[in-house]
Amino acid sequence: xxxxxxxxxxxxxxxxxxxxxxxxxxxxxxxxxxxxxxxxxxxxxxxxxxxxxxxxxxxxxxxxxxxxxxxxxxxxxxxxxxxxxxxxxxxxxxxxxxx
Amino acid sequence: xxxxxxxxxxxxxxxxxxxxxxxxxxxxxxxxxxxxxxxxxxxxxxxxxxxxxxxxxxxxxxxxxxxxxxxxxxxxxxxxxxxxxxxxxxxxxxxxxxxxxxxxxxxxxxxxxxxxxxxxxxxxxxxxxxxxxxxxxxxxxxxxxxxxxxxxxxxxxxx
Ligand SMILES: [Zn+2]
Numbered sequence: 225x226x227x228x229x230x231x232x233x234x235x236x237x238x239x240x241x242x243x244x245x246x247x248x249x250x251x252x253x254x255x256x257x258x259x260x261x262x263x264x265x266x267x268x269x270x271x272x273x274x275x276x277x278x279x280x281x282x283x284x285x286x287x288x289x290x291x292x293x294x295x296x297x298x299x300x301x302x303x304x305x306x307x308x309x310x311x312x313x314x315x316x317x318x319x320x321x322x323x
Numbered sequence: 324x325x326x327x328x329x330x331x332x333x334x335x336x337x338x339x340x341x342x343x344x345x346x347x348x349x350x351x352x353x354x355x356x357x358x359x360x361x362x363x364x365x366x367x368x369x370x371x372x373x374x375x376x377x378x379x380x381x382x383x384x385x386x387x388x389x390x391x392x393x394x395x396x397x398x399x400x401x402x403x404x405x406x407x408x409x410x411x412x413x414x415x416x417x418x419x420x421x422x423x424x425x426x427x428x429x430x431x432x433x434x435x436x437x438x439x440x441x442x443x444x445x446x447x448x449x450x451x452x453x454x455x456x457x458x459x460x461x462x463x464x465x466x467x468x469x470x471x472x473x474x475x476x477x478x479x480x481x482x
Contacts, residue, residue, distance in 0.1 A: 233420065279387065312442075315436060316436055
């Protein structure tokens with residue numbers, strides 16, 4: 225399936241300065257791995273060292289959070305739009321474990 | 324990155340400081356909207372948004388806490404992605420950009436934590452306001468290094 229992946233502003237510098245990328249994939253997982261194979265510098269921002277999607281990366285398929293679909297196994301149709309939406313989180317160090 | 328400067332209008336600085344004070348002892352957060360150019364970023368507006376950690380159930384669904392005993396709205400913030408998408412869209416439609424985000428550190432210095440680093444994104448400006456016993460004090464700005472190893476301090480000026 226030919227789909228479009230929308231790249232958020234902070235990651236465009238690692239995707240040839242493009243704001244979206246056309247990719248051919250059958251599932252969300254395939255689309256994201258295709259994307260990071262093509263633009264390897266994106267990988268550390270999207271995936272953990274173990275290759276799992278980082279918990280603070282939100283992925284939307286046509287405006288629906290993939291957590292409400294079949295997560296990264298969600299199948300794709302032609303012309304689907306996948307949006308990578310960075311979770312914005314932070315805070316001061318918590319007591320006890322000082323993070 | 325060191326010569327890139329963040330410019331923040333005094334009105335927006337006031338919005339951030341007031342939000343930090345009103346939210347104490349909880350963390351506040353918001354979105355910085357403006358224009359990015361070769362010489363740096365110019366904020367036009369600071370847009371306060373709710374700290375989704377106040378809605379623990381929804382926040383945990385989106386970004387689970389490592390420790391429910393030690394993490395709460397007093398030391399964590401999370402922006403609702405739906406709010407973020409809405410503001411991002413409006414911003415683009417008016418020809419502007421989301422330049423970064425601000426949050427407060429209640430009773431803690433305005434220095435990024437390891438948690439900030441682990442959850443940070445490159446390019447964005449992360450403005451941190453220290454609020455000590457309810458009083459807004461130092462405000463700093465930071466940009467995550469591209470290799471995620473830490474933050475570079477980003478000089479900012481009011482205007
Ligand atoms: Zn912080």
